[in-house]
Amino acid sequence: MIKYILLTITLLISYCYSFAQDKKSNLNISSFHSYKKGPNNDEAKEIIKIANAVLNSDEFRDSLQKVSFVSANNCNCNSEIRIQNGKISGYEIYKLLQTNKSPSLSITIRKKSKGTLGRTTPCTTEIISYYSNVVKDMPELNDTAALAVNICHEYMHSLGFCHPDNFKENDTRADGSTYDKSAYNEDVAYRIGWIVFDILNRWINVDHKKFDVY
Numbered sequence: 001m002i003k004y005i006l007l008t009i010t011l012l013i014s015y016c017y018s019f020a021q022d023k024k025s026n027l028n029i030s031s032f033h034s035y036k037k038g039p040n041n042d043e044a045k046e047i048i049k050i051a052n053a054v055l056n057s058d059e060f061r062d063s064l065q066k067v068s069f070v071s072a073n074n075c076n077c078n079s080e081i082r083i084q085n086g087k088i089s090g091y092e093i094y095k096l097l098q099t100n101k102s103p104s105l106s107i108t109i110r111k112k113s114k115g116t117l118g119r120t121t122p123c124t125t126e127i128i129s130y131y132s133n134v135v136k137d138m139p140e141l142n143d144t145a146a147l148a149v150n151i152c153h154e155y156m157h158s159l160g161f162c163h164p165d166n167f168k169e170n171d172t173r174a175d176g177s178t179y180d181k182s183a184y185n186e187d188v189a190y191r192i193g194w195i196v197f198d199i200l201n202r203w204i205n206v207d208h209k210k211f212d213v214y
């Protein structure tokens with residue numbers, strides 16, 4: 001009997017372990033290019049390591065439980081995106097990240113753009129990040145963490161999310177009205193970017209965490 005109980009416990013532990021192993025976002029790089037004085041290959045690995053640490057954190061999972069997004073975020077290239085009552089739940093996005101096991105991104109770092117932080121053709125894995133713009137936009141973070149935030153934003157485009165309304169905070173529409181914060185919050189790529197930023201800001205500036213513990 002004791003043998004049986006021990007066997008059951010062992011099986012249960014190994015099942016839980018494999019389940020936990022399955023539930024991981026494992027972003028990696030298929031190719032990496034940078035301008036001459038930009039990040040090198042080791043820094044690129046660090047950027048991806050930081051992004052994975054956040055995407056696999058309890059804080060990230062918990063933040064996504066509380067949010068939902070308008071269906072217009074869907075670029076209609078990923079049949080796995082489930083829409084209910086005109087909304088995409090944060091949990092759906094979390095599940096998508098966990099089931100998309102080893103997404104390989106082709107990352108190009110360019111020096112700067114005229115305004116945008118990054119660029120990704122939706123539903124492709126080709127990502128461009130503009131170093132100076134990204135770093136200037138997030139002075140609270142070190143350069144690799146700031147780039148990790150941008151890569152997470154761009155990765156949302158790869159997964160099949162578009163900006164529902166092409167706006168920037170404080171922009172005005174053609175009719176003179178302004179975009180409100182709630183519309184901004186319902187944009188998957190922006191919101192995920194902000195969630196990742198908030199977590200990294202806390203880890204770095206409050207908790208003083210070291211990333212190699214992940």
Ligand SMILES: [Zn+2]
Nearest residue numbers: 153157163189
């Ligand atoms: Zn974007």
